[in-house]
Amino acid sequence: MQTNIETLNDAALSRLTAAGFPTVNLMRFSDTMLVASVPGRRRTQAEGALKDFTCLPLGDLVGRARFALFPTPQDNTPYSRTVYFRATGDRIPHRFARRLLVDTVLITPGASTEADIPGALSFAVFGTRERADDITITRLA
Secondary structure, eight states: OOOHHHHHHHHHHHHHHHTTOSSOEEEEEETTEEEEEEEGGGHHHHHHHTTTSEEEEEEEETTEEEEEEEOOOSSOOOEEEEEEEEEOSSSOOGGGTTOOEEEEEEEOTTTOOGGGHHHHHHHHHHSOGGGGGGEEEEEEO
16 A cells, blocks of 8 residues: 555656656655656746645756655644745845745645745745745755
8 A cells, every 4th residue: 555655756757757757856755745856947847747736846956946745634733844945036134135044834734735835934034925936945854
């Protein structure tokens, strides 16, 4: 019998392969997270292929676009994710500029998912969720 993470791995690999990605890397980081890596120039196409998953875009690494993928939680118990990120764009508060930042974000199944993390971090840094695109997540712990 497959676990949730194994089922997620198979489904993501199938979806990315069907979208024309012959060189997909899927790495299991824990029982609750996979990281998919595809050629960076095809980031937009990968986002489309992964839209049905709980997916969090990560910063590119060595010319590859990366996405953290998460299985559906087994229950409604809240949990947290430690997130390492950078604030980008204009009008960044001085204390956040050019720094690797870290914050802990609470996930409440049924109310929020990992896909909501950039909005939460944007609110913490900029005072608005509208600048979620100005948050680049480098890794999760």
